[in-house]
Amino acid sequence: MPRPDVIVVERLVKHYGARAAVRDVSFTVKEGEIVGLLGPNGSGKSTILRILTGYLRSSSGSVRIGGVDVTDHAARNNVGYVPEDAPLYDWMRVREFLRFMAEVKNVPGRAVDAAIASACAQLDLGHVAGVPVGKLSRGYRQRVAIAQALLNNPPILIFDEPTNALDAYQVIAIRQLIRSLAGQRTVLVASHVLTEIEKIASRIMILRDGDLLTADATNEANRAPRFRLRIVGPRQAVLASLRNVTGVVAADVQTVSPTESVADSVDTAAYLVETVSRPRIAEDMAQSIIGNGFALAELVEEKPDLERVFLDLTQRATETRAA
Amino acid sequence: MKAFVALLKKEEMALFTSPIAYVVMAAFVVIMGYTFTLTLFLTHVPTLVHLFLQIYVLFLLTVPIITMRLVAEERRLRTLEILLTSPLTEASVILAKFLASLSLIVVMLLLSYTYALTLAVLGAPDWGPIYSGYVGLFLLGAALVAIGLMTSSMVSNQIIAALLSLSVFLLLWIIDHLGWLLPDPFNAFVVNLSLLVHFRPFATGSLFFSDAGYFLSVTLLGLFISVRALARR
Numbered sequence: 001m002p003r004p005d006v007i008v009v010e011r012l013v014k015h016y017g018a019r020a021a022v023r024d025v026s027f028t029v030k031e032g033e034i035v036g037l038l039g040p041n042g043s044g045k046s047t048i049l050r051i052l053t054g055y056l057r058s059s060s061g062s063v064r065i066g067g068v069d070v071t072d073h074a075a076r077n078n079v080g081y082v083p084e085d086a087p088l089y090d091w092m093r094v095r096e097f098l099r100f101m102a103e104v105k106n107v108p109g110r111a112v113d114a115a116i117a118s119a120c121a122q123l124d125l126g127h128v129a130g131v132p133v134g135k136l137s138r139g140y141r142q143r144v145a146i147a148q149a150l151l152n153n154p155p156i157l158i159f160d161e162p163t164n165a166l167d168a169y170q171v172i173a174i175r176q177l178i179r180s181l182a183g184q185r186t187v188l189v190a191s192h193v194l195t196e197i198e199k200i201a202s203r204i205m206i207l208r209d210g211d212l213l214t215a216d217a218t219n220e221a222n223r224a225p226r227f228r229l230r231i232v233g234p235r236q237a238v239l240a241s242l243r244n245v246t247g248v249v250a251a252d253v254q255t256v257s258p259t260e261s262v263a264d265s266v267d268t269a270a271y272l273v274e275t276v277s278r279p280r281i282a283e284d285m286a287q288s289i290i291g292n293g294f295a296l297a298e299l300v301e302e303k304p305d306l307e308r309v310f311l312d313l314t315q316r317a318t319e320t321r322a323a
Numbered sequence: 324m325k326a327f328v329a330l331l332k333k334e335e336m337a338l339f340t341s342p343i344a345y346v347v348m349a350a351f352v353v354i355m356g357y358t359f360t361l362t363l364f365l366t367h368v369p370t371l372v373h374l375f376l377q378i379y380v381l382f383l384l385t386v387p388i389i390t391m392r393l394v395a396e397e398r399r400l401r402t403l404e405i406l407l408t409s410p411l412t413e414a415s416v417i418l419a420k421f422l423a424s425l426s427l428i429v430v431m432l433l434l435s436y437t438y439a440l441t442l443a444v445l446g447a448p449d450w451g452p453i454y455s456g457y458v459g460l461f462l463l464g465a466a467l468v469a470i471g472l473m474t475s476s477m478v479s480n481q482i483i484a485a486l487l488s489l490s491v492f493l494l495l496w497i498i499d500h501l502g503w504l505l506p507d508p509f510n511a512f513v514v515n516l517s518l519l520v521h522f523r524p525f526a527t528g529s530l531f532f533s534d535a536g537y538f539l540s541v542t543l544l545g546l547f548i549s550v551r552a553l554a555r556r
Contacts, residue, residue, distance in 0.1 A: 050404070053408040054407070054408060055404055055407055055408050055556065056556050057556060073410050073411075073412060074410070076408060076409060076410040077410050079408070081404075081405075081408045083401065083404045083405065083408075085401070087400055087401035087402050087404055087405060088402065088405065089333075089337075089402055091337070091340060092333075092336075099329075100329055100332075100333050101405070101409065103325055103326060103328075103329030104326045104329050104330060104406070104409045104410075104411055105326075105409050105410065106325065106326055106410060109325070145405075148405070
């Protein structure tokens with residue numbers, strides 16, 4: 001049975017004065033997905049998250065959370081939001097703050113203590129429950145911010161730059177925490193750190209200057225596979241035979257020492273071949289090389305490279321805008 | 324309702340755990356004590372009219388300090404983001420802040436009531452003007468808090484919020500002087516915007532619906548604009 005869409009964003013636009021922060025963005029998130037929103041600073045990630053949580057109003061377009069329009073306050077019951085840099089009431093003690101948040105989130109009276117205890121246990125906050133929030137380290141502040149998001153057990157969790165300004169240990173801890181929280185929940189995480197998003201999310205959306213460049217970067221990477229080959233033979237002839245294979249988009253010698261030219265060498269060389277996604281393309285390349293009388297020493301399909309997709313997409317977007 | 328009570332409790336805690344409330348109350352009590360003693364010894368009349376007019380001026384000066392941080396500080400620290408992404412309405416946030424600040428005004432008025440009790444011990448004051456004065460001060464306090472809340476909702480710098488509300492208060496204090504210079508019918512309209520024109524009858528023992536209506540209208544307008552300013556994100 002297909003999972004339902006719990007977040008549906010359609011043609012979302014947000015202007016700050018004359019500046020467009022989000023341009024015509026549409027995407028959906030299915031129940032139980034862990035989706036990453038990746039983009040450089042100022043690309044519109046936080047703006048989108050703030051619209052999703054009902055904090056900001058969109059200039060146009062629509063957002064539905066769990067089937068409810070986000071302008072309806074009821075939609076907020078479905079979302080636990082962890083804003084960037086954990087803005088909390090520093091003068092409150094952790095337990096006090098969590099109680100306050102549980103009450104404003106309409107957690108029933110009898111369930112408040114249990115909700116606080118459960119959130120504290122999940123985030124290992126028990127020993128700091130009596131400490132003023134302002135005296136906590138960044139890592140613990142972030143934990144408190146996550147704890148308040150969990151109090152009413154919302155089906156959707158939204159994190160804005162959850163590992164921002166944390167040290168390496170805290171980053172690992174928060175990352176594990178988010179993955180453990182996912183379970184039955186739908187999670188949307190925004191970050192400008194590619195490696196972070198890659199480790200947390202099962203699907204990655206890329207945003208640049210308010211444009212959604214792709215709603216699934218991993219799929220984008222899979223759509224353009226890349227092969228690394230080691231072949232013995234004259235390089236120009238090898239390149240020509242590779243380029244003749246249907247589906248090959250680009251083929252190049254991967255490394256050439258400064259003293260030799262591509263045309264001169266007949267030694268073993270490494271080749272990098274980008275192709276479209278097509279069944280049996282590896283076999284066709286091998287057949288073409290061997291058929292032309294060259295020796296194929298190695299043929300390896302490279303793991304989808306998110307960094308490459310990110311750079312390609314963002315560069316293409318920049319070029320399109322410049323044009 | 325439970326969410327609103329939690330919000331109100333949080334606002335009360337924020338107000339009464341900050342030194343601002345106590346500094347304002349201490350200054351209020353010291354200045355009131357001085358004024359009360361001086362007027363009583365000079366006039367030998369058991370009345371609080373002078374005290375009420377003094378409180379009127381003190382409210383104009385202290386309310387901006389009480390209200391300046393209400394929304395501006397939350398906007399600057401981004402705690403509004405946590406608050407307004409929970410299922411709370413903007414109106415409930417504003418109303419909780421308004422009632423919490425008004426409770427400080429009520430505490431200040433209760434403190435000043437000791438002077439009325441002192442008069443009762445020393446002589447036989449006319450209680451009518453005293454009660455009407457307190458009604459007037461309560462309505463004035465509510466209107467000033469609403470205006471202070473409104474300016475705090477419009478900016479993210481609390482000093483600017485305080486200066487803005489002080490400017491509005493001072494303008495509404497002296498606007499009747501400007502009103503007298505204008506031709507009919509503008510003079511009557513502008514004179515009727517004055518805080519003092521509507522407060523003075525209360526202080527002297529006269530209760531008019533028009534004066535109470537003025538303060539209630541200013542209060543409601545201030546709260547309405549505050550909610551709109553908070554919703555404009």
